Amino acid sequence: MTMGKKLLHTTNQYAKPYRPLPIALFNRAGRVAEKLGVLADIDVEQLITNARRKSGLNEFGDEWFREPLTVLVESINREANLTPTGKLIQKTRLEGALIARLRAEQLLQKHPEIHDIDLGKIIIIAGLQRTGTTTLHRLLAADPNMRALMSWEALNPIPLPKEPLGNPKRRIAKAKTAEKGLAYLAPEFFAIHPVEHDAPEEDVLLLDLCFMSQSPEATLHVPTYAAWLEQQDHTPAYTYLRTLLKILSWQRPAKNWVLKTPHHMEYLDVILQVFPEASIVQTHRDPQKTTGSFCSMVSHGRGVFSDEVDAREVARHWMRKVNRLMQRSINVREQCEQKRFIDVSYYDLVSDPISQVARIYEFAGIPFDQSAAEAAESTSKRNVQNRYGKHIYDLEDFGLTQDAIEHQYAFYRRRYGIPYEN
Structure with missing residues (x-):
């Protein structure tokens, strides 16, 4: 990806998002x-x-998604304060x-046999944001026998018309264009959370197809x-996610799956029912x-779509x-079998990934063979910190203090024995 001059660090001008001149005009x-x-x-009806019209298709099957789509669209129209560019992007995403x-x-x-596909063992990373989940996701996904959602698949999980099975070059090209587009609109965002077309991506983007994520x-008010x-x-929504995973496995089979998004922490009870074969990993920092x-990260993300970003409101909400x-x-976790969960300390992940x-492989009952070890080792060496610039921020920008954070989250620190990080 080309972003011109290397970014040294992010800024904290949340209320004045960066705009390339053509976008500003x-x-x-x-x-x-x-x-x-x-x-x-x-x-909604126009979408x-x-x-x-654009797909040439008419049948959605069960149209239960209309309610969440309607609530989302009404909220966007009334509350999100989108720029014209932001409105165009959101229309395109919802239509897509x-x-x-x-x-x-x-x-x-056409292929009802997809419903019968065995997803194998499933590892679900359900840790909080900024706790090493992306690093861990990429380490696990490096295994040739492990299937992850790739960024280009997240944008277009279904084969395009006349696309040969196993040859998704058009979808990959579209994802490359999207990556360059985001880098153009918000170059600082890559220093916070790299969005690379050929890297593993969060499956919350598949839940977006249900308009329930x-x-x-995380990107709009x-x-x-x-x-x-x-x-x-x-x-x-999770039942549809399982169907989408089968569709992806039909296109590119693998023995096992690894999923990842903090969204899953909110609905672990549903996950345990819909994915009974899943092993759940929680990262802590x-x-x-x-x-x-x-x-x-949220404030920078909202700045892509709106000129009105209230960093303190972001902090209150999140x-x-x-x-x-x-x-x-x-x-x-207190109401179900503990054998479904494993905890990973961010500090252990950093010191010995x-x-x-x-x-995690042992916990999930998956052999950790030589190829898996070599793939993880290679990926670990490639994940260089700050390669897109350094992410800097100040608690004061969000109206936060260390005491307020500790008061809010002390129970979580005690529950998992999380150390203070120097």
């Missing part, structure tokens, strides 16, 4: 169009009509999700949608080190949300 023209009524709000659902339904009707609240989402039964980092993730995951990978 487009937004200025778009605001005029909005005032004139030319650039309309996102409309569905466009998806059917609907097209993917149409193509998935067509594929399943934390992605919107959509409090109404976020509150609504917490009250819903997520079983249909000092909340004093993770909280500001994650708030900075302090409560992370507390909810902690509480709900602990509650589930290969031994932690071996621990």
Whole structure:
């Protein structure tokens, strides 16, 4: 990926997001169009009509997704304060999700045997943000016998029309373009969370096809949608996720799967039902080190789509949300078999990553052979910290203090014996 001059470090200008000149000019023209009524709000029925027209398909199967889509769109229109560029990107993403659902339904009707595919053993990394989950995910996914969702698959999980099975070069090309687009819009974001077209990606992006994921609240100001989402039964979304994994396995088979997203911490009870073969890994790190980092990541992410980013509101929302993730995951673990869970310390992962990978394989009942060890070792050497620039942030930008963080998360530190990080 080319981003021009190397970025030395991120900035903390959350309320004034970076805008390339062409994008700034487009937004200025778009605001005029909005005032004139030319650039309309996102409309659910128009999205569905466009998806059917562009795909040439009509059948979604069960259309239960309409309710979450409607709640999300209404929240975006009322609360997100999108720039014209942000609105265009969100329309494209939502429309793309609907097209993917149409193509998935067509594929399943043509190949019903997909439903019978065995996913093998499944390792699910369900740790909090900034606790080493990305590093661990990439170490596990390096194994030739381990299947992970790749970034290009997350953007287009279903084969494109006339795409030969096993030859997804058009989808990979689209992902390369998307990677370059994000680097152009927000070069600082790569210093916080690299988004590379050929690297493993979070499967929360597959849950986006159900319009039931934390992605919107991590990238947009959509409090109404976020509150609504917490009250819903997520079983249909996870059931659809399982179907999508089978579709991906049908395209590129592997013996086992590794999944990863903090979103899973909120719904471990559903995961245990829908994925009875899963082994769940929870990573842990000092909340004093993770909280500001994650708030900075969310603030930078929101700045891609909106000119109105309130860093302190981001912190208020996610302090409560992370507390909810902690509480709900602990509650589930206290009520079920502990043999389904393994804990990994961020500090052990940093000091000896290969031994932690071996621990997880043993826990999941998967042989840790020579090829898996060599693949993990090679990946560990490639993951150079700060290769896109250094991520810097200040708790004061978010109205946070160390005492406030400790007060909010002390129960989590005690529960898992998490040390203070110097």
